[in-house]
Amino acid sequence: MKITAPHLGNVYIAAKALFDGLGIEYIMPPMNNKEALEIGSLYSPEEICLPYKIMIGNYIQAIEKGADTVILPGSCGPCRFGKYAEMQMNLFNKIGKDLNFIVIDAPTDIGIKELYSRVNQISKNSRRRKIRQVGALIRAVKVMNLIDEIEEKAHYLAGYEVIKGECKRLLNSCKRDVLNTNNPRDMIGILEEYKRKLDSVKIDKDKNPIKIAIIGEIYTIIEPFSNLYIEDKLMDYGVSTKRRLTPSWWVKDTLLKPTKLNSLEIKRSASKYLSIGVGGHGRECIGEAVLAQKEGFDGAIQIFPLGCMPEIVSKAILPTISKEKDFPIMSLVVDEMTGEAGFVTRVEAFIDLLERRRKNVLSRS
């Protein structure tokens, strides 16, 4: 069995750690690229959301590299993501490409037995003993948490760095170096070293950079290709960014969901404006906007794919928050037609606006 999984930000790094640890061959789809999106759009219904299309591109490019099985997480509504797996299976049947799907759904939907049997389809291919399989999983989670932490740090410190571009350079070489080993323990070592390096980046504490929160639909904010690498661009501009939704956040949130103790702070912050979950991460988007204002950010950017249902609800609410709290929020919609030029112009204009606001406040006081 040769396993692959669709791209979502840095998850491929954790996936590599997991499958290397299990001794199962893992085919990483080529990093997201234009061609993947083009292939995906060709095979997808026109009005399906962008993440679906990019994922199809990932599968097909992974098949070309020899993959025969894909794993992906499932969900049971209310949003479309829950139906992805079924539609994708139908598609691959129709175009006659062999691809075995393993969908990891919540036990509340498919029963614990079914979940166990699905997980077993993967683990039976590992010749390692059970105890070592568990170890591999633990290390993969650790890798994921580390890379998320590193990325978060780099995005934030980019506004304070003394040597321009240092954070971005470190982040990029970290992502490169960590793939150079097939031993999960070494991966952890490499990541920890980069974390230390980032901690000792020379920073200017008095700098007070523009700070922007990145909020919106989870795939399009985590997967840099889908948002035209907005976080990288903001690093170049010397803007500090923060994004609460990460793969490690998602795992924690999903595991805690049955207890209703997940993301309490976000839910509490959202409650005045949206008291109820609307599927996807619409409520989180509202809560994060409120939190960002409270934490002294200059503004927030909401990103979502064209036609994304939960985020359309949020988009209707955000202007009220913006007005009530005097907090600029910009919404960016992305799809396969989004052009680089227009996108950059809007981001730059938004940064300009935030800078002007600061100057006005200063001159007024």
Added chain:
Amino acid sequence: MIVGIPKGLLYYKYYPFFMTFFKELGLEVVISPDTNKGILDEGVKYCVDDACLPLKIFHGHVAVLKDKCDIILIPRIMQVRNREYICPKFCGLPEMIQNSIPQMPRIIDKPIYAGTRKKLYSWAKDIGRLITKDKSKIKRAFNFALIEQDKYKPGYNDNNQGLTVALVGHPYNIFDKYINKNIVQKLNKLGVGVITEEFIEETLIDEEVKGLYKRPFWTFARNSYGFAANVYREKRVNGIIYISSFACGIDSVVIELIKERIGNFPFMTLKIDEHTGEAGLDTRVEAFVDMLGRGVI
């Protein structure tokens, strides 16, 4: 007190319940007029532009109604069957309205879970209490409302013409004649009868959806799929027309699942938004009927 009920979204399916309930509680009920150009324009003006047509139209209904009533029903219908949803936009409907339309009167926005009678009653109790202290009155109003709802049988079942098509889609797209440009009448004029999902038994729909890999978790999508699959399998109709709104995330999925199921069976999607012209739609319907007619001979 005057309560306003906007004639949009699931109004077409559940108005007897709401109307009877409020009337029995002694309120005066006002309803917005049938959808028209003015209502659509109001909706387009207020609603976020990324939304689908039915949602924009609902905004329009609220806008023309808001000054004519003291309190307005923005039904946050979360569920009509257990463990299923309708659409993410329904869950956030009151928030969308309140943040988009200025100077709203008081609104009724309490989530409605209608999966069981008991759950629905708890909604009725809470709303009733805003209006009267008399508990038995609320109970009576609720019971009456359910009886009226039960009596109401919307939908079409006309297979006495030469050809028959199944009309599939969300209830508001099927029943709002402004949205669908009066398609039923058009089809009848062409000698085509129409049937809708209301006339297929629940058990048959259940039967069909069992074939899916994943439990369908949107009620109306489940109905649409089950209905289409059933009329196809039992050859009850000559073709299927799906009325869909642009930017409807649910339809984009259901249409794929239906196509997958019915293969080459005659199927047409009519995608509608505020720019859809009547002439273009006519042409497509006529062409489809033409094709079906040739199939018969």
